[in-house]
Amino acid sequence: MYQSFWTLTGNPSLLKHPALLSIAAASSCTPEQAVFKFAQHEGITPLSGTTKSAHMRQDLAVHELWIPEFVDESNSHRNAIRKFLWG
Numbered sequence: 772m773y774q775s776f777w778t779l780t781g782n783p784s785l786l787k788h789p790a791l792l793s794i795a796a797a798s799s800c801t802p803e804q805a806v807f808k809f810a811q812h813e814g815i816t817p818l819s820g821t822t823k824s825a826h827m828r829q830d831l832a833v834h835e836l837w838i839p840e841f842v843d844e845s846n847s848h849r850n851a852i853r854k855f856l857w858g
Contacts, residue, residue, distance in 0.1 A: 773814065773815050773816070774815070774816045774817075774818055775810060775815050775816070775817050775818065776818045776820060778806060778807065778810055778815075778817040778818070779803055779806060779807075779817075782806065782856075785806060785852070785855065785856065786802045786803065786806065787802075788851070788852060788855055789851075790847075790848040790849075790851035790852050790855075791805055791806065791809075791848075791852055793848055794838060794840050794841075794848050794849075794852075797840070798836065798837075798838045798840075800832075800833075800836055800838075801829060803826075803829065803830075804829055804830075804832065804833050804836060805838065807830060807833040808833050808836050808838050808841060809838075809841055809849075809852060811833070812838075812841040812842070813853075817830075
């Protein structure tokens with residue numbers, strides 16, 4: 772298992788990626804939550820370093836999110852994010 776601490780701050784351009792923004796809007800979640808859920812689907816455990824209670828609640832709510840685009844191996848938005856991150 773890989774635990775990622777800089778999941779959000781280390782990827783500022785990912786938070787602005789059109790595919791991620793589209794998925795977040797369709798799932799009624801923040802781009803940050805979509806990144807955390809994507810990481811989980813990829814087998815990465817994102818570690819939250821926030822000191823703000825509102826952000827911690829959002830981070831914890833990711834567990835309950837269902838984002839079908841991340842489950843579908845052929846989804847173009849999911850694959851665009853993977854290509855952006857890993858080439």
